[in-house]
Amino acid sequence: xxxxxxxxxxxxxxxxxxxxxxxxxxxxxxxxxxxxxxxxxxxxxxxxxxxxxxxxxxxxxxxxxxxxxxxxxxxxxxxxxxxxxxxxxxxxxxxxxxxxxxxxxxxxxxxxxxxxxxxxxxxxxxxxxxxxxxxxxxxxxxxxxxxx
Amino acid sequence: xxxxxxxxxxxxxxxxxxxxxxxxxxxxxxxxxxxxxxxxxxxxxxxxxxxxxxxxxxxxxxxxxxxxxxxxxxxxxxxxxxxxxxxxxxxxxxxxxxxxxxxxxxxxxxxxxxxxxxxxxxxxxxxxxxxxxxxxxxxxxxxxxxxxxxxxxxxxxxxxxxxxxxxxxxxxxxxxxxxxxxxxxxxxxxxxxxxxxxxxxxxxxxxxxxxxxxxxxxxxxxxxxxxxxxxxxxxxxxxxxxxxxxxxxxxxxxxxxxxxxxxxxxxxxxxxxxxxxxxxxxxxxxx
Numbered sequence: 001x002x003x004x005x006x007x008x009x010x011x012x013x014x015x016x017x018x019x020x021x022x023x024x025x026x027x028x029x030x031x032x033x034x035x036x037x038x039x040x041x042x043x044x045x046x047x048x049x050x051x052x053x054x055x056x057x058x059x060x061x062x063x064x065x066x067x068x069x070x071x072x073x074x075x076x077x078x079x080x081x082x083x084x085x086x087x088x089x090x091x092x093x094x095x096x097x098x099x100x101x102x103x104x105x106x107x108x109x110x111x112x113x114x115x116x117x118x119x120x121x122x123x124x125x126x127x128x129x130x131x132x133x134x135x136x137x138x139x140x141x142x143x144x145x146x147x148x
Numbered sequence: 149x150x151x152x153x154x155x156x157x158x159x160x161x162x163x164x165x166x167x168x169x170x171x172x173x174x175x176x177x178x179x180x181x182x183x184x185x186x187x188x189x190x191x192x193x194x195x196x197x198x199x200x201x202x203x204x205x206x207x208x209x210x211x212x213x214x215x216x217x218x219x220x221x222x223x224x225x226x227x228x229x230x231x232x233x234x235x236x237x238x239x240x241x242x243x244x245x246x247x248x249x250x251x252x253x254x255x256x257x258x259x260x261x262x263x264x265x266x267x268x269x270x271x272x273x274x275x276x277x278x279x280x281x282x283x284x285x286x287x288x289x290x291x292x293x294x295x296x297x298x299x300x301x302x303x304x305x306x307x308x309x310x311x312x313x314x315x316x317x318x319x320x321x322x323x324x325x326x327x328x329x330x331x332x333x334x335x336x337x338x339x340x341x342x343x344x345x346x347x348x349x350x351x352x353x354x355x356x357x358x359x360x361x362x363x364x365x366x367x368x369x370x371x372x373x374x375x376x377x378x379x380x381x382x383x384x385x386x387x388x389x390x391x392x393x394x395x396x397x398x399x400x401x402x403x404x405x406x407x408x409x410x411x412x413x414x415x416x417x418x419x420x421x422x423x424x425x426x427x428x429x430x431x432x433x434x435x
Contacts, residue, residue, distance in 0.1 A: 001321060009321075013312040017386075020305035020312070023297050024337075024387065025207075025258040043316065082267045084209060085260050088392055092309070095391025098317040098382045104424035105378065108432055126391070130398035 007044070014043035014093040022089040034075050035089045042068035043093040057121065061094055062128040068094070069136025087133060096125040186247075188280075192224030193240050193249040195284045200231075200238040201251045202266055202291055207258035209396065210405040213238075216267065219274045220283070235411045255348075258392070265290050299341075306337035306387040314383025328365075328374045329383035336361040337387040351422045354388060358426025361385055366434045381427060390419040 018039025019032055027035060042064045049060035072086035103118035196217050203213045214231055217240065221229035226242035233239075235256070241248040266287065273283045297305075310333025311326050336357045343353030361384045368374035393416035401409030 010316055013316050017309050017312040017316070020308040021387075022260075023305040024302050024309070025260055026262075026294075026296050027260040028264050031264075047316075081264055082208075082212065082260075084212070084263060088207075088258075088260065088396075091392055091395055092386075093313065093316060095389065095395065097313070097386050097389045097391060100389065100420065100424075101378075101382045101385065101427075104428060105431070107424075108428040126394050127398055129395050130402055133395075133399055134402050 010047055011040050011044055015040035018089045018092055021092040025088070027085050027089060028081070031079065031081055031085045034079065035086050038068055038071050038075065038086045038090040039093055041071060042090050046094060057096070057099075058124045058128045061096075061125045062132045064094060065091075065129040065132025066135050069133045070139070073136065073140050091129065094129055096122050099125065188224075189226065189245055189247060190249075191280060191284065192221060192226060193247060195224070195280060195287060196220045196240050197238060197249045197251045198284070198287045198291065199266055199270060200233065200240070201253055202262055202287065204233070204235060204238060204253045205256050206260065206262040206266075207256060207396070208263045210400050210408050211403060212263075212267070216270045220270055223274050223276075224280060233408070235408050235415075259294070259296075261296070262290055262294050265294065302341075303334050303338055307331070307334040309333065309387045310383040313386045314379055317382055317386075318379050320379075322376060322379055324375045325380050325383070328368045329380045332361055332364045332368065332380060333384035333387055335364060336384055340388055351418055354419055355422040355426040357388060358385065358423035359430050360426075362427040362430035363434070366430065385423055385427070388419075388423055390416040393419065 015036040019036040022032055022035045045067050046060045046064035049055040049063055050057060053060075055063070068087055068090045072083050072090065075081075075086045076083040099118055100122045103115050103122060106112075106115035106118060199220055200213055200217050203216060210233065213233055217231050217233075217238075218229050221231075221240070221242060226245065228243035230241045230243060231239070236253055238251045238253065239248060240250075269278070269283055269286045269290070272278045273280070278286070307330040311330035314325065314329045315321065339360050340353050340357035343356055344350060347353050362381060365374065365377050365380045365384065368380065369377045374380050393412060397409050397412035397416055399409075400406075400412060
């Protein structure tokens with residue numbers, strides 16, 4: 001498939017899925033578009049790191065979660081809303097749902113070694129996302145201390 | 149000066165040293181001030197408890213809850229607030245008063261609109277733009293009636309979550325399973341929502357929803373409407389997957405809120421196991 005078409009599809013679909021999740025958890029209507037955009041950018045960074053920059057799943061998650069954290073702080077400052085509104089929906093494309101499903105599937109079909117490997121992968125990816133958010137928070141706090 | 153002469157008449161006939169007299173009188177005055185302020189203190193604590201309960205039920209982060217409560221108590225006149233929060237209960241007190249308030253948090257349902265509104269109100273209160281009474285009334289209104297998206301919007305968005313995430317997660321452009329994944333995901337989300345209303349036990353409703361998703365996926369494949377049952381299920385479980393809960397739990401753990409981190413972690417893991425178990429049950433016997 002054409003690379004530009006692929007980029008457009010990835011960008012649009014991740015953004016729309018983020019908006020869908022945001023509706024399910026009732027985020028304020030004024031934050032819907034910004035939340036979707038944050039999700040799209042986070043996913044595109046992950047996709048680029050994983051597909052083209054030859055990074056692993058865990059480090060791609062870390063990088064994209066860090067950027068999502070920074071972007072959502074910027075949006076929160078700009079829109080005067082809590083950061084949570086932007087970084088919780090934006091998490092949805094990054095969460096390793098497919099890997100978790102494969103782990104359960106492997107466990108059911110008796111491939112225990114494979115299943116444990118996949119579960120550890122899920123745990124590390126979730127940990128990387130959490131670390132990325134924390135790192136963004138720490139960077140923002142350091143910057144604040146500098147300016148004040 | 150009047151108070152001092154009164155108390156010297158009453159108590160300190162023997163005491164000669166000025167220091168002791170001054171100290172005792174000050175203690176008495178402070179005690180009196182506290183009894184006068186008792187209703188106000190209770191109102192501040194009640195308001196704080198209400199704000200904390202709404203935030204906790206709506207799935208806010210721990211540090212935001214603690215900061216908000218600290219600001220509310222501080223602005224309300226309690227200079228040394230003591231706050232202890234867990235995902236199932238909130239305790240509020242301050243160092244120089246002898247009242248403690250507690251609230252139980254029984255259910256949780258992520259609702260970021262409430263987080264936003266409580267945050268805005270507490271900021272206005274800290275800045276002195278609204279009074280304590282206005283804050284309490286506002287919080288009660290948030291607790292009872294906050295605008296929400298209609299149910300069919302949520303069903304529609306679960307349709308979109310399922311089909312869009314299926315495409316971007318599997319990394320292949322499998323257009324044949326696009327619509328079936330959406331339909332199965334929507335029905336699974338609707339079933340989970342409905343069962344949550346009547347059963348009130350989250351894990352059981354998720355188990356049943358997971359089983360129903362797998363069953364529908366097998367049915368679609370049997371009818372020849374779906375190509376890859378695995379892709380379809382990956383998309384369809386996405387509206388239910390507790391990825392956000394698990395990530396928030398890890399964030400709590402990393403930032404040092406150990407009790408809440410562990411509690412949320414266990415809840416998220418149980419949810420994941422319930423969904424996975426439901427799917428596994430069906431696939432073990434049918435696929």
